[in-house]
Amino acid sequence: MALEPHVWTKYSTSGNNCVEVMLTDTEVIVRNSNHPDAGTLSFTHAEWDSHTQGQKLGVFDLPG
Template sequence: MTLKFDVWTKFSGGGDNCVEVMRTADEVLVRNSNRPEEAPQRFTYSEWDFFTRGTKLGVFDL
């Protein structure tokens, strides 16, 4: 899935626990959908790329 610019995209594994992600011109923002008023976590494109590649490889699996 490709993230759209300046639009929050919601991801849910089921239940009420959802994460929203948004792509801006210089970074990727991540927030808790249940607390949209709180400041989002900010990641550079390089950080986000590293994280998503690691996730696909199972690096963060428990």
Template sequence: MPRKTNEWFVPRQSPNGNTCVETKFTDDAVYVRNNLRPEAGTAVFTHDEWSAFVLGVKDGDYDV
């Protein structure tokens, strides 16, 4: 689990500084949005969905 919960945060290793997606973890879900346009909408994932995504990134399923 990340260090912050119930707060929006930008990844520490963001190459764009504060121009990035931001994430918020709660007890029930993981929220992801564009920090420059938060009004554009928020993607919501279960913790299982988020874990599967993170594992896929680590396994090289995505070109990031």
């Protein structure tokens, strides 16, 4: 799935545990969709690319 610029995209794999991600011109912003006013995390495009590449390689997988 590709992010659409300036639109919150919701992602969930387990019911009510959802995150929302938004792409801007300079960063990627992440928030808890159940508590959107609680604050956000922001990442540069380079940081986000590095993170998503690590995800694809399994770097962040929990121990089995």
